[in-house]
Amino acid sequence: MEGHVHYGLYFHYFNSFWQHWQQPNFFHVSYERLHQDAAAEIRRLVDFLGNPLTEEQAQQVAHHTTFERMEKNDKLNMAK
Numbered sequence: 001m002e003g004h005v006h007y008g009l010y011f012h013y014f015n016s017f018w019q020h021w022q023q024p025n026f027f028h029v030s031y032e033r034l035h036q037d038a039a040a041e042i043r044r045l046v047d048f049l050g051n052p053l054t055e056e057q058a059q060q061v062a063h064h065t066t067f068e069r070m071e072k073n074d075k076l077n078m079a080k
Contacts, residue, residue, distance in 0.1 A: 027045065027048045029041055029044075029045065038062035038065070038066075039055075039058040039059050039061070039062040040058075042058045042061050042062055042065075043055075043058045046058075
């Protein structure tokens with residue numbers, strides 16, 4: 001692995017945020033965690049922002065922000 005990504009070396013990118021990891025205003029989300037349980041990650045994000053959602057609201061956000069759902073939404077999909 002050479003470590004190249006679209007914006008330079010991956011390790012430079014990683015180090016740019018790693019130094020802030022323990023700061024209270026830092027929030028990190030990964031594609032893997034979103035893919036595994038989107039509603040849980042949405043709840044984690046809104047809790048971090050201080051605006052918690054009900055379980056039903058979190059499920060609705062997760063449903064409406066799937067790739068499949070957004071692809072079918074003419075207001076979001078400019079490729080149509």
